[in-house]
Amino acid sequence: MAMAPLILALDFGGTKHTAGLFDLAGPKWLRRNRVFSPPGADANYDRNALLSLANQLLQGQKPSAIGVSFGGPVDALSGCVRLSHHVHGWEGIPLADLLQTEYGCIASVDNDANVAALGEYNFGAGKGLTSLLYITVSTGVGGGWVLDGKVWRGADGMAGEIGHMVVDPQGPVCLCGKRGCVERLASGPYMAQDAREALFNNASNGEILRKLCNEDLSRITGEMVSQAAASGDTIALKVLERGTWGLGVAIGNAANLMNPQRIILGGGVTKSGVLFWDGVRRAARITALPQINIDIIPAALGDDAPLWGAAALGIAALDWKNSS
Amino acid sequence: MAMAPLILALDFGGTKHTAGLFDLAGPKWLRRNRVFSPPGADANYDRNALLSLANQLLQGQKPSAIGVSFGGPVDALSGCVRLSHHVHGWEGIPLADLLQTEYGCIASVDNDANVAALGEYNFGAGKGLTSLLYITVSTGVGGGWVLDGKVWRGADGMAGEIGHMVVDPQGPVCLCGKRGCVERLASGPYMAQDAREALFNNASNGEILRKLCNEDLSRITGEMVSQAAASGDTIALKVLERGTWGLGVAIGNAANLMNPQRIILGGGVTKSGVLFWDGVRRAARITALPQINIDIIPAALGDDAPLWGAAALGIAALDWKNSS
Numbered sequence: 337m338a339m340a341p342l343i344l345a346l347d348f349g350g351t352k353h354t355a356g357l358f359d360l361a362g363p364k365w366l367r368r369n370r371v372f373s374p375p376g377a378d379a380n381y382d383r384n385a386l387l388s389l390a391n392q393l394l395q396g397q398k399p400s401a402i403g404v405s406f407g408g409p410v411d412a413l414s415g416c417v418r419l420s421h422h423v424h425g426w427e428g429i430p431l432a433d434l435l436q437t438e439y440g441c442i443a444s445v446d447n448d449a450n451v452a453a454l455g456e457y458n459f460g461a462g463k464g465l466t467s468l469l470y471i472t473v474s475t476g477v478g479g480g481w482v483l484d485g486k487v488w489r490g491a492d493g494m495a496g497e498i499g500h501m502v503v504d505p506q507g508p509v510c511l512c513g514k515r516g517c518v519e520r521l522a523s524g525p526y527m528a529q530d531a532r533e534a535l536f537n538n539a540s541n542g543e544i545l546r547k548l549c550n551e552d553l554s555r556i557t558g559e560m561v562s563q564a565a566a567s568g569d570t571i572a573l574k575v576l577e578r579g580t581w582g583l584g585v586a587i588g589n590a591a592n593l594m595n596p597q598r599i600i601l602g603g604g605v606t607k608s609g610v611l612f613w614d615g616v617r618r619a620a621r622i623t624a625l626p627q628i629n630i631d632i633i634p635a636a637l638g639d640d641a642p643l644w645g646a647a648a649l650g651i652a653a654l655d656w657k658n659s660s
Numbered sequence: 661m662a663m664a665p666l667i668l669a670l671d672f673g674g675t676k677h678t679a680g681l682f683d684l685a686g687p688k689w690l691r692r693n694r695v696f697s698p699p700g701a702d703a704n705y706d707r708n709a710l711l712s713l714a715n716q717l718l719q720g721q722k723p724s725a726i727g728v729s730f731g732g733p734v735d736a737l738s739g740c741v742r743l744s745h746h747v748h749g750w751e752g753i754p755l756a757d758l759l760q761t762e763y764g765c766i767a768s769v770d771n772d773a774n775v776a777a778l779g780e781y782n783f784g785a786g787k788g789l790t791s792l793l794y795i796t797v798s799t800g801v802g803g804g805w806v807l808d809g810k811v812w813r814g815a816d817g818m819a820g821e822i823g824h825m826v827v828d829p830q831g832p833v834c835l836c837g838k839r840g841c842v843e844r845l846a847s848g849p850y851m852a853q854d855a856r857e858a859l860f861n862n863a864s865n866g867e868i869l870r871k872l873c874n875e876d877l878s879r880i881t882g883e884m885v886s887q888a889a890a891s892g893d894t895i896a897l898k899v900l901e902r903g904t905w906g907l908g909v910a911i912g913n914a915a916n917l918m919n920p921q922r923i924i925l926g927g928g929v930t931k932s933g934v935l936f937w938d939g940v941r942r943a944a945r946i947t948a949l950p951q952i953n954i955d956i957i958p959a960a961l962g963d964d965a966p967l968w969g970a971a972a973l974g975i976a977a978l979d980w981k982n983s984s
Contacts, residue, residue: 467815483812491791503826593819595817595819
């Protein structure tokens with residue numbers, strides 16, 4: 337009996353790596369599993385750990401295609417990793433080639449934002465659409481486009497960098513050197529930093545936030561800012577308002593430029609509750625022209641979006657191979 | 661003898677309408693001509709004037725397809741005009757249908773920015789590329805995308821509205837009601853207005869600009885601002901600098917989002933000389949991430965870009981008809 341194609345999906349995160357075996361006949365996941373990196377693990381370690389996990393899942397079966405989500409810049413055309421911001425030793429690794437040699441089948445690699453966009457498009461909050469912008473708001477702010485059913489990567493593979501759209505030229509300086517980038521205003525660590533500074537400068541304000549961090553400002557996280565804002569903490573509210581305003585303006589600007597059918601938001605910061613969503617939607621609605629429909633909704637696949645997307649990437653590679 | 665297909669290209673401008681007959685066998689223009697609207701002309705008048713011009717050009721021959729550039733919002737899918745900001749009576753006119761009935765061939769209609777983008781892509785500064793952003797900087801600021809060789813129109817046909825990207829949330833109020841839109845900072849009439857106000861408030865500055873307008877501030881145009889800036893007028897320089905900064909930031913933001921191969925600028929304001937181009941390129945380079953290649957060049961087809969693009973639109977409609 338001929339077997340239905342099996343897709344091996346791999347997600348290299350910062351410290352958490354996931355493998356899954358997707359059965360096209362279902363279509364459904366046959367098996368999924370996860371490994372965590374010990375502190376100081378390098379690219380070599382992570383690669384071996386995830387591949388031995390994949391081999392456990394495969395139980396001797398051969399995948400028909402492999403899709404990979406990588407947490408950092410990738411040259412999707414060649415399947416080479418450009419670098420990892422978190423893990424040493426990934427620079428220039430020809431990941432797609434290595435996997436093709438290892439498993440004897442086609443492999444396709446892209447960065448996590450693009451792959452998550454593809455995952456939401458095929459299996460999540462973007463099902464049935466033809467265009468969407470996926471944005472992850474977490475440690476950083478990144479994005480991925482699906483246009484006409486395909487990932488749009490741009491001429492240098494750099495499309496989707498909405499995190500470094502400037503929305504406030506008089507704003508604070510971002511890691512990238514510019515003022516008022518979305519990431520500088522709306523990412524979790526930067527919102528925590530802004531709250532910390534405001535607390536330091538306003539000894540009489542921010543009681544709720546001070547309690548949440550046990551008066552230890554260094555322990556403040558983006559999550560605490562959201563939580564304190566929801567309870568009415570004035571300092572946390574101000575920081576969250578600026579972040580959601582910045583993200584909303586960027587989304588409105590992106591809508592004016594590209595007019596996608598839907599904007600899908602994922603990542604830890606989007607779990608901040610109603611204040612977050614209201615702020616983002618309000619700023620986006622004001623910024624986009626009235627003729628442009630604005631539909632901003634939460635990601636449906638959560639942290640699994642890259643793995644689902646890796647399956648979609650593998651399926652697309654399979655289709656491409658069969659039709660060419 | 662079978663004739664090579666003839667494409668009828670029409671460009672409905674604000675007050676200037678152009679028709680051309682494009683011979684696919686050349687490929688080359690067989691004949692082109694232009695009519696001007698008298699003051700107060702309505703949609704009916706303009707349509708009749710351009711069609712009678714088209715009939716003169718056709719000399720009894722039948723076009724194989726028609727492409728139309730329209731100076732205002734259009735529903736490209738249905739070929740219906742949404743409205744004209746300049747000419748009364750265009751609301752809801754089914755222009756493509758009217759032309760199909762009149763000439764018995766397929767007709768395709770789109771707005772002038774999209775059509776000019778297609779013109780530059782096929783015949784001008786975008787030849788040989790696969791993606792570009794075309795921006796016209798003139799009375800307004802508008803844009804059109806070509807991605808993977810096709811016009812990207814977006815879900816509501818509104819893609820390309822870079823003129824209403826917010827680049828300075830503390831900036832002056834735009835016609836659209838928002839602060840600091842690109843169009844508010846960089847369009848010709850708004851730069852003229854900003855110069856006028858600055859001159860009014862600074863009696864001792866702006867000598868060169870005052871001379872150019874013969875001390876009649878109401879006569880100042882965007883062109884005068886560019887001219888005075890080139891001669892070192894401090895007020896004109898400041899206005900032009902803010903305009904080019906705003907446009908450059910918007911281009912850098914668009915590059916971060918979409919990473920097109922090239923950005924092509926057309927329209928009257930782009931004829932302002934080296935100060936304009938330097939200012940735009942500098943701001944765009946700073947705003948885009950360093951990994952993104954930034955290539956900003958002047959449009960090659962000038963004011964004829966929409967007519968060339970209309971020919972390309974007609975050709976595309978012909979291809980589509982033949983392959984479907």
